[in-house]
Amino acid sequence: MKKIGFVVPWYGDSIPGGAEMLVRGLTDNLNKRGISIEILTTCVREFASDWNVDFYEKGETTSEKLGVTIRRFPVRKRNTAKFDEINGYLIQGKIISPEQEKVFLEEMVNSSQLYKYMEEHYDDYSYFFYAPYMFGTTYYGCIKFPEKSIVIPCFHDEAYFHFSAFASCFSNVKGLIYNALPEYELANTYYDLAGVKQLVLGTGVDISVTGDAIRFKQKYELEGPFMIYAGRKDKGKNVDTLLKFFEEYHARKASKNTSSDLKLVLIGGGEIEIPEAIEDKVADLGFVPIQDKYDAMAAGTFLCQPSHNESFSLVIMESWLCKRPVLVNEACLVTTNFVKESNGGLYFNNFCDFEGCIDYFLANEESCKAMASNGRDYVIKHFSWDAIIDNLMEFLNHLDDNKEDVTHE
Amino acid sequence: MSENTTANDINIELIMKQIREGIKERGADKIPLSFREETHSCGATHANGASRDFSSRDDDISKSVTYLGTNYEVSAYEMLLGNKIKVFIKKVIRKLAAFFVLPIVRQQNILNYHYYRVAEAVAIQRDEVEELKKIENELEKRVEALEKTMSANCDKEN
Numbered sequence: 001m002k003k004i005g006f007v008v009p010w011y012g013d014s015i016p017g018g019a020e021m022l023v024r025g026l027t028d029n030l031n032k033r034g035i036s037i038e039i040l041t042t043c044v045r046e047f048a049s050d051w052n053v054d055f056y057e058k059g060e061t062t063s064e065k066l067g068v069t070i071r072r073f074p075v076r077k078r079n080t081a082k083f084d085e086i087n088g089y090l091i092q093g094k095i096i097s098p099e100q101e102k103v104f105l106e107e108m109v110n111s112s113q114l115y116k117y118m119e120e121h122y123d124d125y126s127y128f129f130y131a132p133y134m135f136g137t138t139y140y141g142c143i144k145f146p147e148k149s150i151v152i153p154c155f156h157d158e159a160y161f162h163f164s165a166f167a168s169c170f171s172n173v174k175g176l177i178y179n180a181l182p183e184y185e186l187a188n189t190y191y192d193l194a195g196v197k198q199l200v201l202g203t204g205v206d207i208s209v210t211g212d213a214i215r216f217k218q219k220y221e222l223e224g225p226f227m228i229y230a231g232r233k234d235k236g237k238n239v240d241t242l243l244k245f246f247e248e249y250h251a252r253k254a255s256k257n258t259s260s261d262l263k264l265v266l267i268g269g270g271e272i273e274i275p276e277a278i279e280d281k282v283a284d285l286g287f288v289p290i291q292d293k294y295d296a297m298a299a300g301t302f303l304c305q306p307s308h309n310e311s312f313s314l315v316i317m318e319s320w321l322c323k324r325p326v327l328v329n330e331a332c333l334v335t336t337n338f339v340k341e342s343n344g345g346l347y348f349n350n351f352c353d354f355e356g357c358i359d360y361f362l363a364n365e366e367s368c369k370a371m372a373s374n375g376r377d378y379v380i381k382h383f384s385w386d387a388i389i390d391n392l393m394e395f396l397n398h399l400d401d402n403k404e405d406v407t408h409e
Numbered sequence: 410m411s412e413n414t415t416a417n418d419i420n421i422e423l424i425m426k427q428i429r430e431g432i433k434e435r436g437a438d439k440i441p442l443s444f445r446e447e448t449h450s451c452g453a454t455h456a457n458g459a460s461r462d463f464s465s466r467d468d469d470i471s472k473s474v475t476y477l478g479t480n481y482e483v484s485a486y487e488m489l490l491g492n493k494i495k496v497f498i499k500k501v502i503r504k505l506a507a508f509f510v511l512p513i514v515r516q517q518n519i520l521n522y523h524y525y526r527v528a529e530a531v532a533i534q535r536d537e538v539e540e541l542k543k544i545e546n547e548l549e550k551r552v553e554a555l556e557k558t559m560s561a562n563c564d565k566e567n
Binding site: 252340343346351352 | 422511
């Protein structure tokens with residue numbers, strides 16, 4: 001096999017984000033198996049930074065963490081206002097026209113020099129891997145080089161997924177690799193993928209993760225029970241609903257004179273307004289060192305993942321490894337499927353469920369421990385990096401076979 | 410759950426069933442919320458406790474109920490668009506106004522929720538009246554048919 005190029009909109013050895021961590025894990029573990037890997041990316045710093053700014057210098061460097069080559073290319077200047085206007089519609093769940101899709105994709109993060117490099121060095125690479133699906137680097141890479149394109153899309157059932165441009169683009173690629181079975185089902189419901197090789201792989205997880213509850217409580221001086229949310233704090237992750245529910249939870253307890261001392265700890269980037277009524281009950285820690293995140297997970301009563309659009313959710317796996325159960329949104333097929341398969345937590349579909357599940361967790365510590373233990377076993381069995389890389393190599397070795405079967409995890 | 414629960418004892422679907430039964434028994438699902446609740450499983454927005462879907466109907470009442478069901482919540486937190494300075498100024502203004510705007514919004518949402526439930530009840534009763542009218546027409550027809558048969562029988566006997 002020749003080189004594999006991982007084409008991503010930005011790359012950093014320690015930038016946050018599920019897809020970013022997945023790419024780091026895959027490149028690292030494939031590299032350790034002796035596969036020649038390169039990262040082809042823009043000079044943009046990360047998701048949350050200005051996509052018009054070349055933060056890194058262009059050219060070739062080596063990742064200090066992974067030891068693989070990184071080739072960076074300047075980003076093409078975008079019309080941010082045009083993009084933001086259309087993105088505003090999409091965030092509100094509105095349908096946009098094919099012309100607006102085109103503008104959205106053109107004004108996304110893109111690099112003409114990156115595509116030019118890929119064209120000129122096409123024969124040096126066996127495959128180009130892309131992640132996730134909605135960025136310009138993925139879309140234009142797949143359009144230009146479909147026969148070498150393998151996409152780790154991280155699909156969610158959201159407005160972007162329903163672009164007609166994506167439906168035609170992804171029906172022509174060489175392979176699609178999914179994080180979970182519901183994601184595969186979603187893709188095959190809306191897209192014609194008859195000619196595409198597909199694999200439900202999952203994401204590798206560092207199963208050596210542990211957390212120290214006492215260390216966290218001492219360092220952050222937090223007393224009493226708390227639930228934890230770890231991830232980007234924005235509407236897309238449904239954190240606004242979590243805050244609304246948490247406010248209502250306390251309002252109802254207060255109205256029944258059964259006030260609760262449950263707190264909410266938020267970890268991660270992004271901005272969200274904390275309702276005034278619960279300001280004293282929410283600790284927004286922002287970004288913290290990764291070990292502190294694990295310590296927080298171990299110290300919390302449970303982790304809540306309110307998002308209804310997750311394609312994997314590493315944080316629920318980490319919570320289980322830190323021996324705490326999880327509460328997920330039933331509208332998210334992926335996380336609910338993980339929880340049901342593992343018996344590792346509970347799920348809510350409305351406020352009353354949310355309130356009922358919290359009360360259950362607070363009143364049943366032994367069950368919490370048992371759920372967490374189930375979740376931990378589930379992660380170790382299905383998502384260790386060894387198992388993931390074995391499955392991926394098997395998939396790559398049979399990509400050119402004319403098998404009709406879809407490979408599953 | 411006992412103090413000695415083991416991992417094998419856990420059946421989360423059973424636990425969820427118990428939690429949901431408890432919610433119904435306590436009537437917790439009947440208490441109105443201070444905000445509109447959205448469910449995402451079917452892609453549509455329904456109000457808390459909404460029991461009927463009127464969205465496929467074409468009459469004015471159904472259209473109004475459907476509109477109310479998806480729009481009765483007034484949000485104080487619309488997305489702020491514009492450049493960074495504009496967004497910052499808007500945020501400051503919103504923060505300054507929050508202490509009197511938010512309680513009003515909360516009250517308005519509770520009020521709107523009750524308007525919605527009344528409208529839904531009117532639409533349901535309208536359906537029931539229409540159903541009763543159909544039954545009445547059916548019975549009238551049967552009575553007419555019986556009367557005809559009876560009078561025909563009487564004529565024969567005479």
